[in-house]
Amino acid sequence: MPIRQLPEDLINRIAAGEVVERPASVVKELVENSIDAGARRITVATAGGGMDLIRITDDGCGMDRDDLLLSVERHATSKLTLDDLDDIRTLGFRGEALASIGSVARLSVASRPAGAESGLVLVVDNGRRSGPMPQAMNRGTVIEVRDLFSQVPARRKFLKSARAETAAITDVMRRLAMANPQVHFVLEGTDRQVSNWPAVTGEAALAARLGQVMGADFVENAVPLAMARHGVVVAGLAGLPTFTRANSLSQFYFVNGRSVRDKVLVGAVRAAYADYTFRDRFPVVALYLAIDPAAVDVNVHPAKAELRFRDGGGVRGAVIRAIGMALHEAGYKASTSVAEDVLGAFTAPEMAPAAPVQAASEHQLDEAPASYRTGLSAWTGAATLAARPSAEALAGFTRPSARVEMAEAAPELLDFPLGAARAQMFDNYIIAQSDKGLLLVDQHAAHERLVYERFKAQLAAGPVPSQAQLIPVIVEMPEEDCGRLEEAAPELERFGLYLDRFGPRAIAVRETPALLGHSDIEGLVRDLADGLAEWDSAAALTGRMEAIIARMACHGSVRSGRRLRVDEMNALLRDMEATPHSGQCIHGRPTYVELKKADIERLFGRSR
Numbered sequence: 001m002p003i004r005q006l007p008e009d010l011i012n013r014i015a016a017g018e019v020v021e022r023p024a025s026v027v028k029e030l031v032e033n034s035i036d037a038g039a040r041r042i043t044v045a046t047a048g049g050g051m052d053l054i055r056i057t058d059d060g061c062g063m064d065r066d067d068l069l070l071s072v073e074r075h076a077t078s079k080l081t082l083d084d085l086d087d088i089r090t091l092g093f094r095g096e097a098l099a100s101i102g103s104v105a106r107l108s109v110a111s112r113p114a115g116a117e118s119g120l121v122l123v124v125d126n127g128r129r130s131g132p133m134p135q136a137m138n139r140g141t142v143i144e145v146r147d148l149f150s151q152v153p154a155r156r157k158f159l160k161s162a163r164a165e166t167a168a169i170t171d172v173m174r175r176l177a178m179a180n181p182q183v184h185f186v187l188e189g190t191d192r193q194v195s196n197w198p199a200v201t202g203e204a205a206l207a208a209r210l211g212q213v214m215g216a217d218f219v220e221n222a223v224p225l226a227m228a229r230h231g232v233v234v235a236g237l238a239g240l241p242t243f244t245r246a247n248s249l250s251q252f253y254f255v256n257g258r259s260v261r262d263k264v265l266v267g268a269v270r271a272a273y274a275d276y277t278f279r280d281r282f283p284v285v286a287l288y289l290a291i292d293p294a295a296v297d298v299n300v301h302p303a304k305a306e307l308r309f310r311d312g313g314g315v316r317g318a319v320i321r322a323i324g325m326a327l328h329e330a331g332y333k334a335s336t337s338v339a340e341d342v343l344g345a346f347t348a349p350e351m352a353p354a355a356p357v358q359a360a361s362e363h364q365l366d367e368a369p370a371s372y373r374t375g376l377s378a379w380t381g382a383a384t385l386a387a388r389p390s391a392e393a394l395a396g397f398t399r400p401s402a403r404v405e406m407a408e409a410a411p412e413l414l415d416f417p418l419g420a421a422r423a424q425m426f427d428n429y430i431i432a433q434s435d436k437g438l439l440l441v442d443q444h445a446a447h448e449r450l451v452y453e454r455f456k457a458q459l460a461a462g463p464v465p466s467q468a469q470l471i472p473v474i475v476e477m478p479e480e481d482c483g484r485l486e487e488a489a490p491e492l493e494r495f496g497l498y499l500d501r502f503g504p505r506a507i508a509v510r511e512t513p514a515l516l517g518h519s520d521i522e523g524l525v526r527d528l529a530d531g532l533a534e535w536d537s538a539a540a541l542t543g544r545m546e547a548i549i550a551r552m553a554c555h556g557s558v559r560s561g562r563r564l565r566v567d568e569m570n571a572l573l574r575d576m577e578a579t580p581h582s583g584q585c586i587h588g589r590p591t592y593v594e595l596k597k598a599d600i601e602r603l604f605g606r607s608r
Contacts, residue, residue, distance in 0.1 A: 020101055022159055022168060023046070023051055024171070027044060027172050030143050037141065038060050039059050039183065040184060041184040041186075044189075047191055048190075050166070051147075051156070052148075068120055071098050071109060072099055098143075104126065104155065105126065106126065108121060108123050109142075111141040112138065112140065118135065119136065120135060170187065170195070173185060176259070178254070179254050179258070180257070206235070206236070207237065210237055218284055223329065229318040230315070230318050234287070234322035236285065238272075240584075241581070251284065252285070254289065255296060256296070258307075260298075262306065269283065269285055269319065269323065272320045276581055289319075295310045295311065327580070330580075330581075418432055418576055420433055420434075430569045437595050437598075441572070442585075442592065443569075449579065449582045449584070452553035453580065459495065466498060466512060467496075467512055469510060469512065473521045473522065475506065476506045477505065479504050481532075485507050485529055492528070
């Protein structure tokens with residue numbers, strides 16, 4: 001078959017397949033053009049999920065006749081002044097958007113620059129151009145895209161439902177609004193509720209815009225990022241480790257004002273939160289990077305959603321460092337969503353209508369517990385109690401499910417953030433009172449985090465101090481587990497754990513980390529053996545440092561069921577206040593819940 005030159009309309013359709021994937025792609029390209037044009041207000045209207053209508057109205061600089069004619073030509077752009085692809089400072093630069101859209105839809109472009117008496121409108125109907133014609137309009141540009149892919153049924157049938165396409169457009173607009181807080185965005189149409197994101201300025205502009213788009217609860221439960229490292233400026237907000245989602249859809253990444261998807265950034269966020277979240281939970285972040293345009297290639301994908309960093313390792317390090325420092329400064333702070341979940345678990349008892357009182361038969365009285373019967377001073381035909389059961393009678397009839405240790409609150413301790421210990425319930429939960437409200441602390445989870453952080457500090461300073469066992473602890477286990485532990489023994493000595501093989505099916509533990517005290521040594525050794533089996537090789541120990549000390553911290557922490565004295569409970573609270581990340585355990589669970597006084601009053605209907 002001979003080689004031939006493709007016709008222009010077919011070339012445009014092929015290009016449209018790369019640039020115009022779905023209606024959301026059209027919205028993204030056109031709104032980015034409006035932003036590059038200096039618009040301060042952009043209104044987007046849609047119908048039928050964008051398949052029937054997309055209208056973009058902006059108050060940007062507008063175009064004169066010559067620019068309007070060139071705007072619908074392929075590879076025509078005003079955004080590469082020096083033809084330098086290594087220094088791209090605009091969102092759109094490829095010059096394919098309008099030409100590609102016009103080849104697969106009915107495109108209308110109306111524009112009026114500043115100083116012009118009227119505007120001009122140009123129409124491109126599936127590749128056939130007409131105009132421009134005069135049109136009365138305000139300064140700026142209005143672009144309408146109708147009947148997308150109507151002449152390309154093979155492409156249209158691959159689109160999703162109108163509802164799904166509407167949601168995709170909303171997602172694109174949310175990202176554009178988050179990246180440009182100085183621009184007022186309005187998203188409306190017959191297929192949606194109106195979304196209005198007014199422009200915000202000033203130092204708190206970014207937080208205000210994120211509050212508009214992502215919700216005030218995210219801003220309230222996030223810490224600010226601010227760091228410059230390896231030529232990368234990192235800003236934005238990172239959610240607290242206890243403020244997570246079941247998927248990664250609430251993670252947003254922006255590089256030089258462009259919303260992107262990048263494995264380096266995703267991996268950096270995952271690594272930064274590795275110590276604090278469940279494996280199946282995802283932190284909520286809005287990450288903004290500013291980097292030299294020459295150090296990043298945004299021209300690796302037609303939709304410009306992907307990019308490539310020249311120094312991916314430096315970018316990764318800057319992001320991990322920025323998030324780590326922000327979470328460290330947050331200290332013991334936990335998200336307010338934890339308290340909201342607790343409040344939601346409380347329900348006021350429903351008052352059932354009083355049942356008709358019936359006389360109790362002698363047989364029923366005979367079947368009642370003796371302690372209950374002795375607590376009754378009389379039983380009349382109307383079944384009224386002449387006296388309440390005595391305390392002794394109730395003690396014999398009821399069985400308390402929890403032991404509560406009451407403690408008087410020292411007034412000077414109430415000023416501390418986590419307050420003063422007042423009680424211990426179920427031998428695991430500390431009830432504390434502060435001057436602001438009530439706190440419920442999981443003693444095992446909290447101490448687990450404290451031990452873990454101390455382990456990390458000791459390991460950073462050198463080998464972890466160990467404590468010799470008076471008599472070595474012998475742990476029997478399968479031969480293959482003994483072999484893995486024996487192979488890993490030299491590396492485990494860094495963590496203060498000294499092991500020897502003791503026969504074919506046993507391990508002798510000679511020394512343990514001093515920080516663990518009298519912990520469950522046998523359980524710790526078996527847990528480490530399971531970890532080695534999972535990691536497949538002793539060489540993986542170095543890369544699994546956090547996992548090893550996490551297992552050690554779990555076995556060395558205060559166990560559930562241990563009764564604590566009042567001074568021990570208060571000491572634990574003070575240590576939590578002084579330890580970073582103590583708001584969540586090493587598994588990502590919250591270590592405490594705080595209920596404000598107003599929250600408690602709301603439970604009883606006392607709030608006004």
